[in-house]
Structures are given as C-alpha cells and as structure tokens.
Amino acid sequence: MQVDSGTILNIQKLSVAFQTTSGELNAVRGVDLTLRRGETLAIVGESGSGKSVTAKAVMGLRDSNQIIKAGEILYDLDGQVTDLLKLTKKQMISQVNGRRISMIFQDPTTALNPLLTIGYQLTEGLRIHRKMSRKAAWERGVELLDEVGITQPRQCMKRYPHHLSGGMRQRVVIAAAISCDPEIIICDEPTTALDVTIQAKILELIKTLQKKMNIAIIYITHDLGVVAKVADRVAVMYAGKIVERGTAYEIFFEPRHPYTWGLLLSMPDINAADTRLYSIPGSPPNLLHKVTGDAFAVRNEYALNIDYEEEPPVFKLSGTHEVASWLAHPDAPAIQIPELLRRQIEAKISHGDEQ
Amino acid sequence: MLKYVIKRVIISAVTLLTIIVVLFVMLQFMPGSPFNNERLTDVQRASLEAKYGLDKPLWRQFVIYVKNILTGDFGVSYSIQANYPVSSLIANKFQISIQLGLQAGIIGILLGVALGAVSALFHNGFIDSLTTVVSMIGASVPSQVLALGLVYVAAYKLGLFPLVYKPDMPISSTALATISLAIFPMAIAARFTRNEMLEVMSSQYITFAEAKGVPRWRVICIHAMKNTLVPLITTLSPIVIGLMTGSMVIENIFSIPGIGKLFIMGITSNDYNVVLSLSFIFSAMFIGIMLVTDLLYGVIDPRIRLNGGAK
Amino acid sequence: MTDRFAFAARDNAAADKPVENKPRWAETIAVFSKNKGAVIGFAFLLLMIILAIAGPMVSGYTYDGIELSRQNLPPRIQGIERLGIFNGTLGDRNMYEAKGYGGSYFWFGTDKLGRDLFTRFCCGVRISLIIGAISALLNMIIGVAFGLVSGYYGGKPDLLMQRFIEVLNGIPTLVIVSLLVIVLKPGMMSIIITMGLAQWTGTARLVRANTLRLKETEHVLASKTLGTSTVKILFREIFPNLLSSVIVIAMMSVPGAIFMEAFLSFVGLGIPNPEASLGSLINDGYQSMLLYPFQMTIPAVFFALLMLALNIIGDGLRDALDPTQRQI
Numbered sequence: 001m002q003v004d005s006g007t008i009l010n011i012q013k014l015s016v017a018f019q020t021t022s023g024e025l026n027a028v029r030g031v032d033l034t035l036r037r038g039e040t041l042a043i044v045g046e047s048g049s050g051k052s053v054t055a056k057a058v059m060g061l062r063d064s065n066q067i068i069k070a071g072e073i074l075y076d077l078d079g080q081v082t083d084l085l086k087l088t089k090k091q092m093i094s095q096v097n098g099r100r101i102s103m104i105f106q107d108p109t110t111a112l113n114p115l116l117t118i119g120y121q122l123t124e125g126l127r128i129h130r131k132m133s134r135k136a137a138w139e140r141g142v143e144l145l146d147e148v149g150i151t152q153p154r155q156c157m158k159r160y161p162h163h164l165s166g167g168m169r170q171r172v173v174i175a176a177a178i179s180c181d182p183e184i185i186i187c188d189e190p191t192t193a194l195d196v197t198i199q200a201k202i203l204e205l206i207k208t209l210q211k212k213m214n215i216a217i218i219y220i221t222h223d224l225g226v227v228a229k230v231a232d233r234v235a236v237m238y239a240g241k242i243v244e245r246g247t248a249y250e251i252f253f254e255p256r257h258p259y260t261w262g263l264l265l266s267m268p269d270i271n272a273a274d275t276r277l278y279s280i281p282g283s284p285p286n287l288l289h290k291v292t293g294d295a296f297a298v299r300n301e302y303a304l305n306i307d308y309e310e311e312p313p314v315f316k317l318s319g320t321h322e323v324a325s326w327l328a329h330p331d332a333p334a335i336q337i338p339e340l341l342r343r344q345i346e347a348k349i350s351h352g353d354e355q
Numbered sequence: 356m357l358k359y360v361i362k363r364v365i366i367s368a369v370t371l372l373t374i375i376v377v378l379f380v381m382l383q384f385m386p387g388s389p390f391n392n393e394r395l396t397d398v399q400r401a402s403l404e405a406k407y408g409l410d411k412p413l414w415r416q417f418v419i420y421v422k423n424i425l426t427g428d429f430g431v432s433y434s435i436q437a438n439y440p441v442s443s444l445i446a447n448k449f450q451i452s453i454q455l456g457l458q459a460g461i462i463g464i465l466l467g468v469a470l471g472a473v474s475a476l477f478h479n480g481f482i483d484s485l486t487t488v489v490s491m492i493g494a495s496v497p498s499q500v501l502a503l504g505l506v507y508v509a510a511y512k513l514g515l516f517p518l519v520y521k522p523d524m525p526i527s528s529t530a531l532a533t534i535s536l537a538i539f540p541m542a543i544a545a546r547f548t549r550n551e552m553l554e555v556m557s558s559q560y561i562t563f564a565e566a567k568g569v570p571r572w573r574v575i576c577i578h579a580m581k582n583t584l585v586p587l588i589t590t591l592s593p594i595v596i597g598l599m600t601g602s603m604v605i606e607n608i609f610s611i612p613g614i615g616k617l618f619i620m621g622i623t624s625n626d627y628n629v630v631l632s633l634s635f636i637f638s639a640m641f642i643g644i645m646l647v648t649d650l651l652y653g654v655i656d657p658r659i660r661l662n663g664g665a666k
Numbered sequence: 667m668t669d670r671f672a673f674a675a676r677d678n679a680a681a682d683k684p685v686e687n688k689p690r691w692a693e694t695i696a697v698f699s700k701n702k703g704a705v706i707g708f709a710f711l712l713l714m715i716i717l718a719i720a721g722p723m724v725s726g727y728t729y730d731g732i733e734l735s736r737q738n739l740p741p742r743i744q745g746i747e748r749l750g751i752f753n754g755t756l757g758d759r760n761m762y763e764a765k766g767y768g769g770s771y772f773w774f775g776t777d778k779l780g781r782d783l784f785t786r787f788c789c790g791v792r793i794s795l796i797i798g799a800i801s802a803l804l805n806m807i808i809g810v811a812f813g814l815v816s817g818y819y820g821g822k823p824d825l826l827m828q829r830f831i832e833v834l835n836g837i838p839t840l841v842i843v844s845l846l847v848i849v850l851k852p853g854m855m856s857i858i859i860t861m862g863l864a865q866w867t868g869t870a871r872l873v874r875a876n877t878l879r880l881k882e883t884e885h886v887l888a889s890k891t892l893g894t895s896t897v898k899i900l901f902r903e904i905f906p907n908l909l910s911s912v913i914v915i916a917m918m919s920v921p922g923a924i925f926m927e928a929f930l931s932f933v934g935l936g937i938p939n940p941e942a943s944l945g946s947l948i949n950d951g952y953q954s955m956l957l958y959p960f961q962m963t964i965p966a967v968f969f970a971l972l973m974l975a976l977n978i979i980g981d982g983l984r985d986a987l988d989p990t991q992r993q994i
C-alpha cells in the first residue's frame with residue numbers, strides 16, 4: 001500500500017506481544033489500518049481485543065514488557081514518510097507526541113496529575129513544543145479552555161484537578177490534546193467514564209474541534225452507540241485482529257462477520273420488540289495460547305469446519321468493505337443476517353435513524 | 356486550611372496532655388523518690404513539699420506538675436547524679452543526640468530516596484535487586500546487631516575508627532554510629548520510594564504526560580517526583596521512632612553521651628524521674644515533628660489543603 | 667474428506683463455561699508457593715519452630731544449668747569439627763580439652779556461667795516466637811474489635827474512637843512500651859501485653875476503613891433488610907471479608923514485636939535471667955563480644971535471619987492474600 005495524499009497514518013501488519021510470566025501474550029496479531037486526513041476511524045472491540053494496544057503503539061507508549069513483533073506504522077513526518085516504530089522513545093516524545101499526534105484518555109479522573117495545576121498541565125505542551133514563554137503559554141491556555149467550553153477559564157487555570165467535575169476534566173484533557181494543533185488525536189474510550197448526559201456533549205465538542213482544525217481522529221471504543229454518532233469508518237477487532245472493516249454505513253447496515261452481528265445485537269435498541277438483550281456466548285480466547293484457525297470459531301454459531309483448521313483470509317466485498325470470515329468464501333453456504341438483526345436494521349432504516 | 360490547622364494543633368495538645376497525665380500517674384507509683392530520702396533534713400523536705408505542692412490536693416499537684424514540666428523543670432535526678440536537676444542533666448546531652456539523629460536521618464532518607472527512585476526507574480535491574488535486598492536487611496537487622504558488627508569489623512579488627520566516642524574527634528567517632536543509625540531510615544525510605552514511584556510511573560497521568568510529549572527527565576523530575584515525595588512524609592513517623600529507638604542502642608554501644616544513653620542509664624539505675632522526663636521529651640519531640648509534617652503535608656498536597664480534610 | 671465448508675458441529679462450541687473456581691485457600695497457597703523467597707522464609711521459620719520445640723530435648727543440657735568449670739567454651743559440633751571450624755578451639759587452644767570436657771560437644775558453645783548456649787538459643791527462639799505470635803494475636807483481637815465497632819456504628823462513637831487512636835498514635839511506641847514494662851515489671855507476660863497494647867492502632871484503622879466500605883455493600887444491606895442481628899452481620903458478613911487483610915497486618919506485626927523485645931532486652935527491660943530470648947542472648951553476648959564473639963554472633967545471625975524470614979513471609983502473604991495493602 002502506498003501512502004497517498006489523503007492518508008496520514010498507515011499501519012501495516014502490526015503485531016504486538018507482551019512478555020508475561022506465563023508466556024508470550026499475542027495481543028495484536030497483524031493489524032492493517034489507514035487513516036485519512038480529517039476523518040474519524042473507530043476501532044471497536046471487546047476489552048482485550050488489542051484495540052488500545054494498537055493505539056498506544058502509534059504513540060510509542062509501550063509497557064516495559066511489550067514487544068513489537070512485526071509491522072510498521074508509516075507517518076508523514078515533515079514531508080518524509082517515517083516508520084514510527086523505528087523511532088526511539090526520545091524521538092517520539094520530542095517530535096511526535098503531543099505535537100503531531102495526541103491522545104485523550106478514558107478516565108479523566110486519573111489522567112491529570114493531582115498535584116499540578118490545570119494551567120501547568122495544559123500549557124506544558126505549548127512550552128515544550130512551541131517554545132512559548134510561560135506568560136504566552138498561559139494566555140493561550142486560557143483561550144484553549146474557553147474553546148473547549150469551560151466557563152471562567154482564568155480561574156480554572158489556577159485550580160487543581162480534584163476541583164473539577166469529570167466532564168470538566170475531560171475538557172481540560174481535550175484542550176491539552178489540541179493545544180499544539182496535532183494532525184491526529186487518538187481517543188481511548190473518551191466518554192466511558194462519564195455520565196451519559198455529559199458523554200454526548202464531549203463527543204459533540206470533539207466533533208466540532210475536529211471540523212475546525214481538520215484533525216483525524218481514531219476512536220477506540222466498545223460502545224457502538226458512540227461509533228454510530230461519530231465514525232466515518234469502522235474497524236471491528238477481535239482477538240488481536242481486524243475481522244471486519246468498512247464505512248459506518250456498511251458496518252451498521254450490511255454487516256457480514258458473525259462477530260459484528262453479535263456486537264450489533266448486543267446493543268440496546270429502543271425500537272426492539274424483544275426486551276431481552278443478546279449477548280455473545282463464551283468469552284474471548286486466551287491469547288497466551290496459539291490460535292489455530294479462526295479465533296472466533298468457538299463462539300460462532302455459524303462456524304464452519306474450516307474455521308477450526310485455517311485462518312480466514314480477508315475478503316474484499318467492496319472498495320471499502322472487507323471481512324475476514326470463511327463465510328464470505330464462494331464455497332461457503334450462503335447465510336443470511338440473523339432474523340432479529342435484520343428486523344432491527346430495517347426498523348432503523350424505516351425510522352430514518354440513519355448515520 | 357485553618358480548620359485543618361486548628362484540628363491538628365488541638366489533637367497534638369491533647370496528646371501531649373495525655374502523656375503528662377500518664378507520667379504524673381506513674382510518678383505516684385514510682386518508688387525511690389527523693390522525698391523518701393531518709394537523709395533529708397526537715398527543712399529540705401518542707402521546701403520540696405512546698406515546691407511540688409505535696410500538701411495540696413491531687414489536682415493542685417497535677418497543675419503544679421504541668422506547670423513545672425512545661426517550663427522545663429523536671430525535678431531532680433535520684434541516683435545518676437543525686438539531687439542534680441534533670442533538666443541540666445539532659446541539657447548537655449541533648450545536642451549530640453540531635454546531631455546524631457539529624458545526621459543519620461538526613462543521610463538515610465536522601466540515600467534511601469535516591470536508591471528507591473533509581474531502582475524504580477530501572478525496575479528489575481541490578482540496582483533494583485540490590486535495593487530490595489538492602490532495604491529488606493535494613494528493616495530486618497536490629498540496629499544493635501548492625502552496630503556491633505560494624506564496631507567489630509571496622510573499629511576493632513581494622514582499626515579504621517575509634518571504638519568509642521571521643522569528644523575531640525566528633526566526626527570520625529560518630530561515623531560508625533551515624534551509619535548504623537542511618538540504615539533503618541534508608542531502608543524505609545528506599546522501600547517506600549521504590550513502591551510509590553513504580554505506582555506513580557504506571558499511572559495514567561504519567562502516560563498522559565508522555566502522550567503530550569513531555570521529555571522523560573521532566574516527567575520524572577516534575578510529574579513523578581512530586582507525587583512520590585509528598586506521600587513520603589507519611590513514613591516520617593516510623594523513621595523518627597526508629598531513630599529514637601536506635602539512638603538509645605547506638606549511643607550505648609558507641610558510648611556517646613546523649614539522651615538515649617541517659618534513658619537506658621535511668622532504667623538500669625532506677626532513676627525514674629530521668630526516665631519520665633526523657634519520655635516526656637521524646638513524646639514532645641515526636642508530637643512536634645508530626646504536627647509540623649502534617650501541616651507541611653497540608654501545604655504541599657492541594658487535596659488536603661483545600662478540603663481541610665483527613666487523609 | 668469432510669466438507670470443509672460445512673457447518674461445524676456445535677458440540678465443541680463455547681457456551682459460557684463456569685470459570686474453574688479454586689477455593690480461596692488453595693489459590694492463596696498457590697500464589698504463595700510461587701514466591702521462592704517466601705517459601706524459603708517459611709521453611710526457615712518451620713526449622714526455627716522445630717528447634718524451639720525439640721532443641722532442648724535433644725541437646726542433653728538445660729537452659730539454666732550453671733557449671734562454672736566449663737564457662738565460655740566455643741562452639742564444637744560433631745563431624746564438622748574435622749573441617750577446622752566449630753572444633754572448640756579459641757586461638758589455637760582446644761578449650762574443651764584444656765577445661766577437661768574433651769568428650770563433650772556444645773554446638774553453640776557455653777556462656778560465662780557455663781550454660782549450654784544451644785539449649786538457651788532454642789529456648790530463646792521459643793520465647794521470642796511466643797512473644798511475636800501472642801502479641802500479634804492480641805493486636806488482631808483489639809484492633810478488629812475496635813475497628814469493627816468504630817467503623818460499623820460510625821457517628822459520634824466513631825469520631826471519639828478515631829480521636830483516641832490519633833492521640834495514642836502521637837505517643838512514640840518506645841515510650842509506651844518502656845513505661846508499661848517498667849510498671850508491669852519485666853517478664854514475658856508484660857512484654858506480650860505491652861506489645862499487644864502498643865501495636866493495635868494500625869489494625870484498628872485498617873479494619874475501620876474496610877468496615878466503612880463493606881457496610882455499604884449489597885450483601886450487608888441485604889442482610890440488614892432481612893433483619894439479621896448486628897452481631898451476626900459483623901461476624902458473618904463483614905468479618906470474613908476483612909480476614910485476609912487482618913491476617914496480613916497481624917503477620918507483619920510479628921517481626922515488629924520480636925524486634926521490640928530485642929530492644930527492651932538491650933535497654934535492660936527484657937526477659938530476666940535465667941530465661942532467655944533472642945534479644946537477651948544477643949545482649950548477653952554483647953557484654954563479652956570482643957573476647958568470645960561467638961556468644962553474640964550466633965544468636966545475632968539467627969535473629970537477623972528470623973526477622974528477614976518473617977518479613978519476607980509477611981510480604982508473600984500480603985501478595986497472596988491482599989495485594990491492595992502494598993503500601994503498608
């Protein structure tokens with residue numbers, strides 16, 4: 001794959017493992033992803049599917065027992081396509097982190113240092129990357145807080161994190177993330193720890209800022225509700241692999257992988273006639289063991305014999321839609337989307353509840 | 356913040372008062388007071404009784420006792436230096452103990468923090484294992500054993516240092532004592548710093564700082580160090596107690612004429628007035644140090660400062 | 667060949683299998699025994715316990731048998747003496763033959779009164795361990811009772827009890843301990859009582875904090891709603907959930923008590939002669955350290971090892987039972 005003009009980040013065959021006391025845990029097993037300028041890509045999956053590890057690899061935020069087994073992360077660094085994995089941590093921190101790629105964390109209560117003021121933490125990036133003076137950075141910090149919708153930004157600068165509510169803290173984190181005009185922001189479950197009412201506001205804020213500053217965003221989430229609200233394209237991850245990817249429309253209305261079906265079915269739906277919520281049976285595989293065939297086979301009620309023998313290749317369904325499932329093979333028995341899900345989708349379309 | 360200060364001060368005062376009550380009660384039971392001394396003339400006895408108000412009711416006696424103790428009048432020694440004021444006895448032994456304690460405490464804590472920080476930053480490396488072992492031993496081996504070992508090897512066998520304290524060579528003759536006394540605070544500080552730092556370094560705000568592109572030295576010096584060192588204050592209480600306990604043992608072994616040695620002499624020679632007075636001084640010092648650190652903690656940690664609240 | 671594209675049989679499908687649930691104690695033992703240091707420490711502790719029980723029986727001497735003709739004999743152990751160590755010589759002289767005890771073996775030597783130091787050592791270990799164990803138990807009982815009441819009832823009593831603990835904490839342990847032992851007269855009982863009284867505040871704080879948390883949990887609320895009596899709630903619902911952290915903190919207080927006893931011995935408030943504790947043995951040995959270093963070295967080394975073992979066991983137990991206590 002080439003880095004074309006629209007693509008700013010290109011992850012190729014990324015494999016990440018963790019060295020644990022009970023062996024090597026293969027958390028990410030060959031992930032390909034591309035991100036285009038200004039778009040929103042959502043990576044969806046259960047906990048432990050490797051979505052966070054993938055995102056953190058982009059930032060060079062590695063745990064000490066983490067090993068990059070293979071792959072490259074190509075990024076256009078000052079006109080030169082660079083493999084971020086080849087940069088040292090020092091280079092990452094001075095050239096990439098905060099400056100070109102920022103991150104928003106899941107839990108705003110723990111993402112801010114309790115002993116440093118909001119102002120200090122907010123302006124730190126400006127002072128380091130933009131070499132701003134303390135005073136100029138402070139003024140810019142006030143503007144940023146205003147921009148993310150904090151009333152009385154001047155007072156807020158002098159406060160400590162525990163004074164602020166969760167939603168406000170997340171706004172501060174967002175302000176810090178955008179402070180140096182990054183090209184990419186990685187949002188790791190940015191709303192999971194927040195109240196439902198605030199969730200929507202934070203998503204809205206990120207969306208507005210994204211449009212204004214033309215930032216590409218990677219959303220890491222397990223919440224399909226969030227995905228539906230924000231994503232242009234979606235990648236579904238399972239057990240360290242991307243099992244299906246496509247535009248948001250394709251994933252929500254024409255899903256092909258049984259795992260995606262399961263995820264969609266387990267989403268609460270106001271229109272659903274059935275009051276019981278579906279849940280995918282079983283639990284994700286233990287990635288300490290070698291996975292033969294399709295990792296999802298044991299939980300898949302449509303599993304084929306071949307799923308236990310050979311890993312499914314990626315089948316291209318359209319220009320944008322890909323699925324890694326043997327069910328897409330021409331020889332596989334034709335199966336329909338589960339009846340329940342089909343009805344849900346139809347209901348959504350007829351309600352005009354579109355994305 | 357003011358509420359917090361007031362609360363701490365009141366609790367400290369109550370603690371001090373409790374100790375005085377305990378000491379007063381014990382004084383009533385302790386045998387061998389000079390008041391029972393056969394050789395006292397009636398005049399002397401009368402003046403003593405007048406001074407301590409022994410003819411007055413108990414509560415009056417207590418008030419007098421409190422007044423005396425707070426003005427530094429601890430009465431007289433029974434046997435170490437009979438009828439010599441305890442306060443004078445203590446006064447000329449105070450300085451050397453404080454000096455020893457401060458030397459050992461500061462050296463120990465600084466070394467401990469450095470060791471702990473280094474071993475946390477190079478987690479599972481050589482220094483980390485070394486620190487773990489050293490701090491385990493430091494917390495396990497009693498100071499008398501350590502001191503005796505040092506005396507035996509460094510002073511007796513190798514002759515590097517004088518065996519006992521010599522006032523004319525205050526540095527080299529307290530060196531071994533300082534080392535043996537410093538091991539305990541070092542062990543505690545190293546262990547605490549290491550664990551705290553490991554926890555801090557794996558916390559989300561450190562990741563966030565890295566994601567912002569903050570250079571590593573800055574992450575460590577500004578983000579991690581502050582968060583590690585503030586709770587280090589909580590280890591001060593066991594450290595101070597360790598230093599006090601250790602000072603008694605070590606002053607005795609190295610024959611350093613300090614208050615620790617005096618305390619032991621008081622016990623062995625049944626000079627209870629000395630023991631009780633020193634108990635008061637130890638407690639008062641401890642309470643004072645704890646009060647100051649609690650207040651300092653409040654100043655440094657905004658969570659306490661502004662919530663005026665308990666930990 | 668089976669049709670690779672046929673649906674697979676669903677019998678091997680993963681329904682929600684119940685996670686294999688080992689009993690709590692089995693899991694604790696499994697975690698603990700993975701910790702090599704803790705296992706070695708535990709083995710050493712066992713050895714010391716065996717010595718404490720059986721040592722005096724096999725030595726053939728008594729701990730208080732004074733025999734001035736054999737005073738200050740150096741250690742001599744059968745078999746090992748041929749290697750040139752523990753052969754009963756001091757300088758170049760075989761002290762055993764010089765004093766007419768050619769056929770005797772005192773494994774750890776004798777003291778200045780001619781008492782067998784091995785027997786005294788075993789008795790010393792016994793007393794030190796008893797002091798450690800019983801004071802830990804006392805600490806646990808007082809701490810749990812205080813903490814449970816304070817945490818469960820809350821309100822005014824809690825406030826008062828908390829202030830009480832704060833005041834008590836403000837007094838240095840060393841002062842409480844020395845004064846109490848002076849009043850109670852030195853001896854094993856008074857040392858145990860003193861230790862129990864001096865150490866419980868930490869336990870009480872831990873128990874209170876946990877009780878505050880636990881009393882709001884669903885299972886306690888459910889019991890309350892069903893009208894279970896307070897005593898039953900405290901001991902059936904709350905106490906079992908506290909047990910592991912209490913065990914850990916009690917275990918961690920054992921070395922502290924033994925340590926304090928050694929200190930008291932040094933100060934002259936320890937176990938009175940002729941009985942012995944590890945602390946008093948070290949202190950006795952210290953008096954003649956320069957002439958007969960073995961009299962101090964042996965108990966000191968074992969004391970340090972015992973403390974190390976107990977600390978490591980405490981750490982291991984904490985990691986296995988209650989990892990949240992790491993800070994303590």
